[in-house]
Structure formats: C-alpha cells, structure tokens
Amino acid sequence: MDSGKDTAPIDLDIRPILAAKGIPFTRQRRDVWRYFLDSERAATIPEAVEDLAPRGIGQATVYRTVTLLAELGLLHRVQDRAGEVCYTAIRVGHRHPLICGECRRVVGFSGNNDLSELQRRLESETGFSIYGHHLEVYGICPECQARGIDL
Amino acid sequence: MDSGKDTAPIDLDIRPILAAKGIPFTRQRRDVWRYFLDSERAATIPEAVEDLAPRGIGQATVYRTVTLLAELGLLHRVQDRAGEVCYTAIRVGHRHPLICGECRRVVGFSGNNDLSELQRRLESETGFSIYGHHLEVYGICPECQARGIDL
DNA sequence: CCATATGTGAGAACTATTATCGCCTTGTGT
C-alpha cells in the first residue's frame, strides 16, 4: 500500500479503472500490476514471467496482462542501454520516466508545460493531429555511479 | 552483379562515418541505410528483410546492419499504435521524430532547448548523471485523417 | 448461491532473433 517516497502517496488502485471498462478484476491482474508498481525498476516480460511464476501466474497471463495494462496507459514501455524492452508502472498525473540505463531504476518526474506548447506548434506546422508523446530521460543513477559505472 | 558505378548523390553519406570507425562500407550496408533514408515511414526489421530480399540482401545481414546503424545513432527506434517496434533514419542535428501512429510516416523536428534546462534540473534533483533523452511525439498525419482515421 | 461470461494455465505453434560456417568482398600495400 504505502509506497510513498516523494510527495504523492500514489498507490494507484486499478480496480475502478478496470471496472469502468467492464474488465474483471482478478488476482492475477492485481499481482501483475503490483509487481510493476512495487518495483522501482523497469522489468522485461520474461523477467516478470519468472518472478510471478512462484505465485502461480502463467506465462500467457503475464503477456496478456502486460499488454492490457500498457493499452490502458498504466505501464510505460522503455528500454535500457542494451536495448532491452522493459515496462514500468506509470503514476497518475502527467509524469515521465527517468531511467537508469544500467540498473533500470526508474524515477518519475513531471514534465513542464513546454511540451504542450511544442505540441501545439507541431500541430499547426505539420497538420498532424497529436494524441500523445513519449519523453524518456536516460542516465546513470547515483548508486550505479558509486559502483564505478560511467557514461 | 549489378553493383556498377552508382555515384548518385546521397542525402547523408555514411561512408565517412563508418570509415572513421574502421568499419568497411559494403553494398549491403549502403542499401539498408538507403532503404530507411529513402522511406518516409518507419519500418520493422521483418519488413525491411522482406523489402531488401529482392536486392539479394540476407535476413541476418539486415538484423546485423540495423543493429549496427542503431548503435551508431543513425537509426531511431520507435513504435506505432499497435506497439510494433520500428526503425527510422535520423537526420543530422538534434532532431526528434513526430510519428503517425497509423501509417508510421515520420517527420523530424528540432527540439527546443527546454529539454537541456529540464535535464539540468533533473540532474541536481536526482543525482542522476544524464546521458540522453528520447522524445517522440505521436499523432495522426493529415493523409490518414483524410482517410477518416480518428484519434 | 447459482448461472453465465470471461479469464486462466499448460503446452503447442508460430514468429522473431541470434549463432554458425564456408565463400566472397572490401580495404590496404605494393
């Protein structure tokens, strides 16, 4: 429940979100969601499969659920320095991930509104109808720096 | 062999880039690069494999070359609305892709310097040592809108 | 508590990606 580190005590309860779309709230979906929510670092699907197997959650279910959550905008797809595709839970509000390319630790931050300004500029310049954006910032976290890992 | 003296002017000549790293410039590498450069839309690797096969370029070579070009920062990895991972050629300068989530048409734009400001802010707030960022803007291009595709 | 629709797990099937290995091309020195 209490994962509050920073300011917002954001333990996002997905039950109402699923209910609003008529999607049943199952133990497996709750566990997969909490797996990503409780972890501070992004995980690949195979990793999630392995970690969730002891809880009796099947491989196919992890794939299905991660895809579902990503479609609902609850998980964010990122990649580490090796190019591995990982997923990380997204918090409420308009937040973006700052990812350690080495250990995949993820810290969320709020984008300023420069982006909506940019978005408007692009819409008028290109005629595109913009539905979203993806901003990911990559770096090396303090702990990995302390381990001697450099840019 | 049809690889005659094709001295046509290329937008971005990667030969010096490869030469600087001691990487041989082969016909296949040129063709793969031009495939992405000439196309306005992002393509998946399997698509590139299929399109380049008639030119006698093998599957393994496409994988190798796309990986190489991506590592050199010449190709950018993006994804469409269906979550398909695609690649698109990157132009010189600090540019970001504006991608049509439907047809994958890609238009580059220059990011403003708000991002470097944001980057500095994040470095001091989080202690991360930041090495880069990824900004992708997604929308529906005018042509797809004209086709009746909506957000 | 029952009925019904839907999600789930195990494994098969399929697709994508990487490794292997002789042959061939590129780049360099003469």
Place this chain on the structure above:
DNA sequence: ACACAAGGCGATAATAGTTCTCACATATGG
C-alpha cells in the same frame, strides 16, 4: 592494377520471445 589479409555475407540451424488453443476455474450480476 594486383594480391593478400581481414572481415562481412548468405543460408541454415538453433534459440528465444510471443501468440494461440482449449478444458477448467473464477469473477460478477441476479
């Protein structure tokens, strides 16, 4: 231009990742 050494190339095999199928279990509404 020519030859040689280094390394890339294509075809195939092997592996890894993802999706599909179906009998069964579980969540939701009455």
